[in-house]
Amino acid sequence: MLRFLVSVLVLASCKEVQKMAKAQYTVDSARACLVRQEDTIIFALIERAKFPLNSPTYNHTFTSISQIQGSLLHFFIRNTEAIQSKAGRYTNPEEIPFFPENLPPSVAPYYPSSEFLHSAGALININKDIWKLYFHVLLPMFVASGDDGNYAQTAAADLTLLQAISRRIHYGRFVAEAKFRETPQIFESLIRAKDRKALMKVLTLESIEKMVVKRVEKKAMVFGHEVSLEHVKEGTYKVDPSVVSLLYQKWLIPLTKNVELEYLLRRLD
Amino acid sequence: MLRFLVSVLVLASCKEVQKMAKAQYTVDSARACLVRQEDTIIFALIERAKFPLNSPTYNHTFTSISQIQGSLLHFFIRNTEAIQSKAGRYTNPEEIPFFPENLPPSVAPYYPSSEFLHSAGALININKDIWKLYFHVLLPMFVASGDDGNYAQTAAADLTLLQAISRRIHYGRFVAEAKFRETPQIFESLIRAKDRKALMKVLTLESIEKMVVKRVEKKAMVFGHEVSLEHVKEGTYKVDPSVVSLLYQKWLIPLTKNVELEYLLRRLD
Numbered sequence: 001m002l003r004f005l006v007s008v009l010v011l012a013s014c015k016e017v018q019k020m021a022k023a024q025y026t027v028d029s030a031r032a033c034l035v036r037q038e039d040t041i042i043f044a045l046i047e048r049a050k051f052p053l054n055s056p057t058y059n060h061t062f063t064s065i066s067q068i069q070g071s072l073l074h075f076f077i078r079n080t081e082a083i084q085s086k087a088g089r090y091t092n093p094e095e096i097p098f099f100p101e102n103l104p105p106s107v108a109p110y111y112p113s114s115e116f117l118h119s120a121g122a123l124i125n126i127n128k129d130i131w132k133l134y135f136h137v138l139l140p141m142f143v144a145s146g147d148d149g150n151y152a153q154t155a156a157a158d159l160t161l162l163q164a165i166s167r168r169i170h171y172g173r174f175v176a177e178a179k180f181r182e183t184p185q186i187f188e189s190l191i192r193a194k195d196r197k198a199l200m201k202v203l204t205l206e207s208i209e210k211m212v213v214k215r216v217e218k219k220a221m222v223f224g225h226e227v228s229l230e231h232v233k234e235g236t237y238k239v240d241p242s243v244v245s246l247l248y249q250k251w252l253i254p255l256t257k258n259v260e261l262e263y264l265l266r267r268l269d
Numbered sequence: 270m271l272r273f274l275v276s277v278l279v280l281a282s283c284k285e286v287q288k289m290a291k292a293q294y295t296v297d298s299a300r301a302c303l304v305r306q307e308d309t310i311i312f313a314l315i316e317r318a319k320f321p322l323n324s325p326t327y328n329h330t331f332t333s334i335s336q337i338q339g340s341l342l343h344f345f346i347r348n349t350e351a352i353q354s355k356a357g358r359y360t361n362p363e364e365i366p367f368f369p370e371n372l373p374p375s376v377a378p379y380y381p382s383s384e385f386l387h388s389a390g391a392l393i394n395i396n397k398d399i400w401k402l403y404f405h406v407l408l409p410m411f412v413a414s415g416d417d418g419n420y421a422q423t424a425a426a427d428l429t430l431l432q433a434i435s436r437r438i439h440y441g442r443f444v445a446e447a448k449f450r451e452t453p454q455i456f457e458s459l460i461r462a463k464d465r466k467a468l469m470k471v472l473t474l475e476s477i478e479k480m481v482v483k484r485v486e487k488k489a490m491v492f493g494h495e496v497s498l499e500h501v502k503e504g505t506y507k508v509d510p511s512v513v514s515l516l517y518q519k520w521l522i523p524l525t526k527n528v529e530l531e532y533l534l535r536r537l538d
Contacts, residue, residue, distance in 0.1 A: 036319070039496075039507075043312040050305075056378040072377055076356050083348045087341055087421035095422075108341055109325040111418030149380025152356035153364075160429070211498060219496045227308075227488045229480060238308075 025116050027178045030171070037168050038212075041252075042219050044161035045142060046238045052146030054154040058135060076155035077162075093117055096170045098127045098162065117177055121263035124173060126255070130166050133251060134158075142243050168252055172259030179203070179260075180267055191268050196261060203260050209253050217245035294385050296447045299440065306437050307481075310521075311488050313430035314411060315507045321415030323423040327404060345424035346431075362386055365439045367396045367431065386446055390532035393442060395524065399435050402520060403427075411512050437521055441528030448472070448529075449536055460537050465530060472529050478522055486514035 058071050069075075078099045081089075088108030089095050093116075097103060139158075180187050190199050220241035327340050338344075347368045350358075357377030358364050362385075366372060408427075449456050459467050489510035 040316060040319075043316065043492075047309060047312065050309075056380075059378075072356055076352060079352045080349060083345060083352070084421045084425065087345050087424055088418075089421035089425075092419060092422075108420045109328075111325075111416070111420075113418070147380070149357075149382070150361060151377045151380075152353045152358035153361075155356055156353065156358075156429075160425075215496065215498050218498060222496050223312075223492055227484065227491050229484050229487060 025114075025174050025178045027175070027182055030175045030178050034168065034171060034175075034212075035215075037164065037171070038216050038219055039223070041161070041164045041168060042216065042223050042239070042244060044157070044164045045220075045244065045247075046224050048139075048154075048157040048161050049142050049144075049239045051150055051154045051157060052144045052148055053139070054147055054149075054151055056147065057151040057154045057158075072151055073155050073158060076152070077159050080159060093122055094167060094171065094174070095163075096125050096127055096166055098131060098166070100125065117173055118263075118267050118269075120266035120269040121173055121176070124170065124259055124262050124266075126169065126259065127166055130162070130169060130255070134162060134165070138247060138251070141247075142239050165252065169255045169259055172256040173263045175256070176203075176260035176263040176267070180264060187264060188268065191264055194265060196265070199261055199264055200257065203257050203264075209249075212253065213245045213249045216248050217241045220244035294383075294443050294447045296444070296451055299444045299447050303437065303440060303444075303481075304484075306433065306440070307485050307488055308492070310430070310433045310437060311485065311492050311508070311513060313426070313433045314489075314513065314516075315493055317408075317423075317426040317430050318411050318413075318508045320419055320423045320426060321413045321417055322408070323416055323418075323420055325416065326420040326423045326427075341420055342424050342427060345421070346428050349428060362391055363436060363440065363443070364432075365394050365396055365435055367400060367435070369394065386442055387532075387536050387538075389535035389538040390442055390445070393439065393528055393531050393535075395438065395528065396435055399431065399438060399524070403431055403434070407516060407520070410516070411508050434521065438524045438528055441525040442532045444525070445472075445529035445532040445536070449533060456533060457537065460533055463534060465534070468530055468533055469526065472526050472533075478518075481522065482514045482518045485517050486510045489513035 057073050060071050081097050081099055082104055084090075085097065085103040085105070086107050088106040088111075090097055090103065091106050091108070091111070091113050093113055186202060187199070190202070218241075220239055220243075221237060224237035224239050224241065226236065326342050329340050350366050350368055351373055353359075354366065354372040354374070355376050357375040357380075359366055359372065360375050360377070360380070360382050362382055455471060456468070459471070487510075489508055489512075490506060493506035493508050493510065495505060
């Protein structure tokens with residue numbers, strides 16, 4: 001048992017990293033957290049891909065039932081977020097809701113939340129863009145067509161994945177704040193000049209981005225192949241690893257940087 | 270894109286296996302589904318282990334707030350199950366709720382559910398036992414002590430894992446029905462004699478059980494190690510693989526067989 005606890009602590013999750021760094025997130029601790037979030041995102045992609053598209057989940061016109069307005073997914077996520085809000089999810093500034101309107105307050109036991117972020121940028125919420133991107137672009141890339149009737153399970157898998165993607169992208173606020181604190185002298189004049197281009201250049205570390213894209217492809221291979229005792233079936237994966245690397249390269253990394261940029265532009269307000 | 274779709278179909282999830290086998294689950298298709306469920310369970314274990322114990326989630330006495338009776342987790346799961354029920358989760362006979370009392374009916378689009386199970390055993394629900402086992406025995410085995418304040422996220426991870434474990438164990442009903450249909454002559458006299466011991470002997474395939482226990486340990490190693498481009502860090506895992514194999518050996522496999530047995534004892538009613 002002791003051995004087990006030690007291994008858990010050695011592989012301290014990003015939540016632990018955050019906790020340890022609560023007084024002071026650093027660029028390194030934020031980066032370690034993003035690495036751990038990759039696993040969560042890939043697990044969630046694999047779990048969503050268990051189900052085919054299941055388009056009735058997203059159909060805005062299916063409901064003759066007055067109880068539900070919008071799609072089944074809207075109903076599902078709006079109501080689940082309300083429960084999670086009551087349970088305190090959004091007292092953690094790392095969590096951003098998709099439907100922030102009229103969320104009930106937390107009734108969970110008090111726990112002091114991090115005050116690391118600068119207030120003007122803390123509330124950046126691009127979930128509306130993430131929502132559209134997810135349904136119109138991403139989802140069709142990694143799920144098979146078809147309908148197996150598991151609409152509630154599909155909605156639950158969508159929510160888990162959407163939350164993981166959203167957390168990753170909005171984590172850009174913490175990355176940006178950590179970068180700003182490490183070298184304020186680099187950022188301050190660019191922020192005052194509202195020089196988006198130059199700021200984006202500072203925020204872009206091509207070699208690291210390339211490494212992330214390669215690593216998530218490898219993770220998708222490792223987590224998504226069929227593990228058996230006899231032999232490793234290479235070449236068949238639960239989610240195409242090249243789709244996962246594309247997802248990061250084309251959307252997750254750029255959107256995270258956009259959040260970093262928007263955060264920094266508000267940093268001296 | 271075509272290559273991707275092919276790989277998804279080749280690795281057809283157990284939902285697909287079930288769909289293909291909807292008219293007739295077989296022992297082989299049920300077994301393939303249990304293998305796929307192992308991945309889901311291990312992902313969920315890893316995701317729950319991201320958080321420490323977070324005991325306020327389970328504290329029955331924390332709420333001075335009248336809105337919530339019982340623990341925060343009770344509130345969370347009871348209400349989330351209600352939403353999922355409305356979204357149609359429990360129209361799929363593979364899904365069994367933890368709080369079946371007063372669940373609202375589904376308003377989801379109609380999809381014909383499998384009528385594979387014999388009605389007398391279809392409603393077997395040992396979730397109360399699974400609940401107790403989970404909180405008193407299993408959880409302390411794979412989470413670190415501590416409190417990081419993420420109670421809602423913890424409850425969400427608990428629910429996902431509890432649902433995965435419950436689905437696996439109650440899948441014993443499908444396994445039992447498939448076994449019964451393949452060789453009714455073996456089962457009928459034993460069922461009539463209510464010979465539990467002999468039935469359990471028929472249901473027990475030691476070599477397969479040993480293989481499952483070994484395979485889940487391997488999967489926990491594969492899915493739970495820190496994947497990096499440079500080198501593989503062996504020996505540190507997000508959830509101790511020996512705990513995962515113990516979980517299967519001591520609880521998941523025996524409880525699944527108990528469900529198989531109870532199902533068969535009702536099979537000729």
